[in-house]
Amino acid sequence: xxxxxxxxxxxxxxxxxxxxxxxxxxxxxxxxxxxxxxxxxxxxxxxxxxxxxxxxxxxxxxxxxxxxxxxxxxxxxxxxxxxxxxxxxxxxxxxxxxxxxxxxxxxxxxxxxxxxxxxxxxxxxxxxxxxxxxxxxxxxxxxxxxxxxxxxxxxxxxxxxxxxxxxxxxxxxxxxxxxxxxxxxxxxxxxxxxxxxxxxxxxxxxxxxxxxxxxxxxxxxxxxxxxxxxxxxxxxxxxxxxxxxxxxxxxxxxxxxxxxxxxxxxxxxxxxxxxxxxxxxxxxxxxxxxxxxxxxxxxxxxxxxxxxxxxxxxxxxxxxxxxxxxxxxxxxxxxxxxxxxxxxxxxxxxxxxxxxxxxxxxxxxxxxxxxxxxxxxxxxxxxxxxxxxxxxxxxxxxxxxxxxxxxxxxxxxxxxxxxxxx
Numbered sequence: 001x002x003x004x005x006x007x008x009x010x011x012x013x014x015x016x017x018x019x020x021x022x023x024x025x026x027x028x029x030x031x032x033x034x035x036x037x038x039x040x041x042x043x044x045x046x047x048x049x050x051x052x053x054x055x056x057x058x059x060x061x062x063x064x065x066x067x068x069x070x071x072x073x074x075x076x077x078x079x080x081x082x083x084x085x086x087x088x089x090x091x092x093x094x095x096x097x098x099x100x101x102x103x104x105x106x107x108x109x110x111x112x113x114x115x116x117x118x119x120x121x122x123x124x125x126x127x128x129x130x131x132x133x134x135x136x137x138x139x140x141x142x143x144x145x146x147x148x149x150x151x152x153x154x155x156x157x158x159x160x161x162x163x164x165x166x167x168x169x170x171x172x173x174x175x176x177x178x179x180x181x182x183x184x185x186x187x188x189x190x191x192x193x194x195x196x197x198x199x200x201x202x203x204x205x206x207x208x209x210x211x212x213x214x215x216x217x218x219x220x221x222x223x224x225x226x227x228x229x230x231x232x233x234x235x236x237x238x239x240x241x242x243x244x245x246x247x248x249x250x251x252x253x254x255x256x257x258x259x260x261x262x263x264x265x266x267x268x269x270x271x272x273x274x275x276x277x278x279x280x281x282x283x284x285x286x287x288x289x290x291x292x293x294x295x296x297x298x299x300x301x302x303x304x305x306x307x308x309x310x311x312x313x314x315x316x317x318x319x320x321x322x323x324x325x326x327x328x329x330x331x332x333x334x335x336x337x338x339x340x341x342x343x344x345x346x347x348x349x350x351x352x353x354x355x356x357x358x359x360x361x362x363x364x365x366x367x368x369x370x371x372x373x374x375x376x377x378x379x380x381x382x383x384x385x386x387x388x389x390x391x392x393x394x395x396x397x398x399x400x401x402x403x404x405x406x407x408x409x410x411x412x413x414x415x416x417x418x419x420x421x422x
Contacts, residue, residue: 038322039092086110091314093323104379106136112313129306129372142310144348149304151364170298182265190266194246195391204231205303221414224407246398271361290364306372380418389413
């Protein structure tokens with residue numbers, strides 16, 4: 001899942017005019033003999049135009065025989081477009097893919113196995129939420145690019161008025177106590193819609209559970225385990241401390257719009273949402289801050305779904321060695337730090353988290369990212385998200401349904417969806 005934290009980004013042409021399709025010829029005769037053009041697909045908003053230009057210029061300077069051509073792709077319909085490219089003889093050399101998409105593309109046989117390159121690509125401390133979904137059947141296909149995850153966005157003025165110190169909130173229990181104090185006098189302690197299933201997933205992971213589990217090659221829904229039920233019980237407790245709708249998600253209505261109305265003390269979302277809130281209510285400028293989602297104990301932040309992207313190399317890429325050189329530079333120390341600062345992302349490695357220390361939102365994300373997780377690493381998960389019985393399950397419980405019975409029903413639906421094609 002990719003998070004769109006910043007608007008912007010445009011097509012960059014460095015060596016030739018971009019066309020609708022990638023051109024992956026062995027050399028680019030227009031640039032002189034012996035020069036190779038590495039074709040790259042990056043996604044809308046993943047980098048700014050300025051960052052693209054700076055990186056590409058530096059890369060070409062350091063690799064004088066390689067030219068870079070970057071084409072920006074839209075997220076809408078990208079899965080089908082990548083699938084078609086991987087099946088063709090004209091695939092680009094490098095593709096940015098949402099981290100949860102990699103297994104689907106790897107299953108088709110369309111990606112290059114990069115397992116033997118992980119050491120040179122600094123794989124020792126990759127964020128697990130990017131690295132794990134970038135692997136499939138024990139092989140590494142996706143190289144972690146950048147991450148984003150949810151944090152708590154809160155109103156500093158409302159916290160101060162209620163006598164709540166946000167910096168002291170480290171555990172779930174402290175979070176509930178603080179939110180209870182905030183939920184008075186017309187203020188919602190938290191706006192938590194009933195179907196924010198990514199937040200639920202984090203609570204389930206905190207309890208040691210998961211959304212689904214694999215046994216003997218078959219996946220089964222796991223919402224009815226004791227661990228998952230405890231995660232849902234905490235979600236129910238927290239959701240009751242506000243007026244969030246029980247039958248919709250964070251987009252209906254957009255929770256940034258709700259917080260902009262001025263009566264909400266907290267929401268769970270990516271830090272970029274704070275900018276949207278301030279745009280809609282300039283009076284809140286300077287009154288929004290962030291802290292990591294609290295965990296069960298003070299020494300471990302709450303588990304979060306790690307969204308973001310991996311970089312993959314198609315099996316049909318004309319220039320695999322040049323593709324790896326491109327990925328090595330973009331995911332290396334220098335440019336990871338610059339990318340994190342420029343785009344308020346979490347770097348792809350835990351050892352680089354200090355790069356965003358001066359960005360409050362990104363710093364809060366980086367703390368949570370250390371306990372990041374991914375959705376079940378199987379191509380069948382795409383079918384679950386398309387149907388999404390988790391949302392229906394959450395609404396059923398929040399509106400009075402028996403948690404165990406509703407969880408069993410949802411788990412059965414997840415099992416069916418994940419194994420529909422097998």
